[in-house]
Amino acid sequence: MTAVVTATGLSKRYKSSLALDGASFQIGPGRIVGLIGPNGAGKTTALKAILGLTTFDGHLDVLGLDPRKDRDKLMEQVCFIADVAVLPRWLKVRDAVDFVANTHPRFDRAKCDAFLARTKLQSGQKVKQLSKGMIVQLHLALVMSIDAKLLILDEPTLGLDILYRKQFYQTLLEDYFDEEKTILVTTHQVEEIEHILTDLMFIRDGRIVLDTDMDSLGERFSEVLVGAELASAARELKPLDERQVFGKSIFLFDNVSRPQLEQLGEVRRPSIGDLFVATMKGTYA
């Protein structure tokens, strides 16, 4: 199994700041990877590096190609949706389909027409006449009709209402994703993608601070609801985080054996959101 993306010591310096600081990670085929980080952590820079849109230091291999040198070839296998509404406003729905059909060798027009038939989009409409949600539907229909190996989504559902957001990820899962394809997604709406991810990466200050698959995430991290009388015992086990709810404490533990924790209270799997908040403590301080 060869990795789809292999990054080693990825660094990118802008004039005043370090956007990526020696980030290293690997993404295998057939995975849905969430790249989660606070604002300014380097998410978009990392995606741009993978897409060959920016220069960087270090080593990066995407589908066996160097994105700096072979971007044109790479884009036959990689698709990309940046945060909503980057389709040009003057483009007509019909022309968008025509253009991609005639310039992308792996585009399946029949598929795209079928996707579009399920929406309210009309072929003569211009992008500027569409709502944000409809623009994303169009973009998604175009991208899903391309038989690519890697799909990169950068805040794809930003500013959409919940109906469009749910539909977006549902369509991706039902009609697009399979074991041949890989999806790399960044978003701040962690809870919405939690159940579809197979892997999770946290990025902070240009470094990957957590890189795990969702199964081992459940084994590694536990959340325990502890009564006041056992709180000090729990603190001795060096929790990552502690917060108070209704007079009880919720502790987040990394790599503490489950039987040990069960003596303290009710053990459950932490949500990505809580794990994220605990990991990123002090980011903006």
Add this chain to the structure above:
Amino acid sequence: MKTFYWLVKREFWETKGGFFWAPVVTGIVFLVLNGMALIAGEVFGRRGGDHWQGFRIGGQGLHSDLAPDQVAQIGAGIDIMFYAVASIILCVTAIVVFFYALGSLYDDRRDRSILFWKSLPISDTSTVLSKLASALLVAPAIAVVTGVIVALGMAIIIAIAAAFHGVGLWALLMASHPIKVVLNLILLIPLYALWALPTVGWLMLCSAWARSKPFLWAIVLPVGAGVLVSWFDMLGIPGLSSSWFWPNVVLRLFGGLAPGSWLMLGEPSSLAGLDHNNPAALVDGMNLAFHYSTVANPTLWIGVIAGVAMIAGAIWFRRWRDDS
């Protein structure tokens, strides 16, 4: 090749308003205004009495018994009008292309749609060259065709006016050479493209390079440099001469899109000795060979080399400048 065709088509979709409708609307307005002027002329002419001798085309008054020789002169006059009308339309297109080139590699960075275009397997070289081809070949071709159609409309209006003076309508139109004019104009497009290349190259370079306000950079840099050169020149400090710098650098960076700019910049073979009161001789003299004689001028090729270098620079910036 197929990709390139679709890239050019994409440019046309985006700029239909400028490349197509601007010349067409100009043409319609032109025809309406001229029609109105002609009617006004007829009315006032008739009121004016004896002084007025009727319209003159190619030095020949319009009246019923024209000799074949005079008809030929009128035909040549109509040919000149074809060129003139096409030039007017080309001037409009030149302004459109000026701003098109300035925005061509900037606008999609500003509205971030570059992220969509760059998600397709299309090289930056093809993208930039498709925009260059749109500016230098597609837009002038549309302008030429529109210009000649407008000129034909104008000729028909004149012919109708001539009919009032007893001159056969078709005889006059037959004496002109619209097809030859179209052919000449189309064959002049490559020459136009060569002369316009440094201007378009400069504008596209600024468009690809500027992080904001490409218009300002494109204007400020050459003009600022020109002012500096003039200033040094004025102070008597040896260096570039101001009288060389302005026409050969600044003007070439801005003015190359003006139709027939080579007549001013390229020192074409001499027209001296031509009788300016003889339209037929003038049309014959200003033939393709006359225009293409400017390819012998080394400044053309220096400009072309500079233009190619600037386009190469635009491609490089297009590769690495993103939406930020």
